[in-house]
Amino acid sequence: MKHTLISSPLQGFTDFRFRNAFQQFFDGMDIFYAPYIRFNGKMEIKSVYQKDLQLKNNNTLTVIPQVMTCNADEFIFAANYVLSLGYKELNWNLGCPYPMVTNKGMGSGLIADPEKIDRILDRVHSETNIVVSMKMRMGYEHCGEILHAFPVLEKYPIKNVGIHTRIGKQLYKGGVDLEGFQKCIDSTNLKLYFNGDITTVARFEEMAARFPSIDHWMLGRGLIADPFLPSMIKNQTHEYPDNRMEIFSKYHDTLFSACEQKLTGEKAVIRKMLSYWEYFAATFPNAKREIKKLTKVKKFVDYDDAVRAVLECEVAAVN
Numbered sequence: 001m002k003h004t005l006i007s008s009p010l011q012g013f014t015d016f017r018f019r020n021a022f023q024q025f026f027d028g029m030d031i032f033y034a035p036y037i038r039f040n041g042k043m044e045i046k047s048v049y050q051k052d053l054q055l056k057n058n059n060t061l062t063v064i065p066q067v068m069t070c071n072a073d074e075f076i077f078a079a080n081y082v083l084s085l086g087y088k089e090l091n092w093n094l095g096c097p098y099p100m101v102t103n104k105g106m107g108s109g110l111i112a113d114p115e116k117i118d119r120i121l122d123r124v125h126s127e128t129n130i131v132v133s134m135k136m137r138m139g140y141e142h143c144g145e146i147l148h149a150f151p152v153l154e155k156y157p158i159k160n161v162g163i164h165t166r167i168g169k170q171l172y173k174g175g176v177d178l179e180g181f182q183k184c185i186d187s188t189n190l191k192l193y194f195n196g197d198i199t200t201v202a203r204f205e206e207m208a209a210r211f212p213s214i215d216h217w218m219l220g221r222g223l224i225a226d227p228f229l230p231s232m233i234k235n236q237t238h239e240y241p242d243n244r245m246e247i248f249s250k251y252h253d254t255l256f257s258a259c260e261q262k263l264t265g266e267k268a269v270i271r272k273m274l275s276y277w278e279y280f281a282a283t284f285p286n287a288k289r290e291i292k293k294l295t296k297v298k299k300f301v302d303y304d305d306a307v308r309a310v311l312e313c314e315v316a317a318v319n
């Protein structure tokens with residue numbers, strides 16, 4: 001079966017700079033969901049989202065914008081904005097688990113309210129030509145919530161439903177609920193995408209064997225931790241290329257330059273890069289001591305030395 005791989009959005013991580021750096025050095029990712037557009041009381045698209053979605057910043061990538069809202073007017077405003085840029089599809093975030101969001105009836109806090117989902121989708125489909133896709137958890141309180149939302153979604157030409165196989169209350173803790181995902185498959189004819197904890201080729205293979213009807217897979221934290229993962233999945237190999245560290249090093253330096261362009265001051269750039277290293281660390285198991293040192297640096301020169309030490313340590317360990 002041909003598998004399609006999708007970059008699951010991470011606000012603060014997978015902006016256009018990250019997406020372009022990835023695309024310059026790696027293969028295998030078919031589609032990139034952009035992190036959500038969110039409104040702040042005003043009917044305007046913040047400049048940071050505008051920049052992230054402009055076609056000139058994404059010209060080698062297939063990107064799908066995303067919105068997080070529980071308000072039809074905001075949804076329609078975002079839809080018209082992305083249509084004006086040339087996009088055809090807008091993904092609706094019903095997955096965000098944070099109480100600041102869910103307490104306002106947004107993100108995964110909206111899954112248990114099918115009537116409201118219905119009212120919003122009705123207006124969006126009657127007032128715009130946007131193609132709508134969904135990104136959901138299985139519920140906020142329990143995984144049965146999504147099953148009650150399916151009949152509403154089935155009334156509309158929803159392109160697909162990407163499911164992060166947890167409930168909102170879990171945040172990112174605990175395991176994914178694979179039995180719950182099977183129930184989703186058994187309960188709807190909507191096109192479902194799988195999302196959650198795909199961090200290795202072996203894990204992908206396990207999920208692909210368990211859910212043979214699924215051919216779209218969303219990779220979030222696993223993609224940041226290991227940018228080689230999509231091409232290894234596509235090439236059905238568990239082996240990294242021989243020049244893995246050389247490629248990673250160039251990718252890292254490109255990401256670093258991109259952060260330098262975006263942020264002001266050594267501290268801010270290092271802080272941002274260290275947030276990526278929280279994910280990268282999983283694929284440098286032999287350099288724990290060096291990574292600990294890296295997390296303490298304050299200046300670019302020290303950062304650079306510390307990164308080289310991490311890469312050299314990992315190379316020495318695997319050779």
Ligand SMILES: Cc1cc2nc3c(=O)[nH]c(=O)nc-3n(C[C@H](O)[C@H](O)[C@H](O)COP(=O)(O)O)c2cc1C
Pocket residue numbers: 008009010011012034035036066093095135164195196197198218219220221222
């Ligand atoms: C820091 C962070 C930011 C996220 N931002 C978004 C977002 O903007 N939109 C979205 O749909 N999901 C967002 N997610 C959820 C991920 O896209 C993904 O669904 C989740 O991490 C589970 O997949 P994974 O195990 O492959 O990472 C975010 C997750 C994290 C950890």
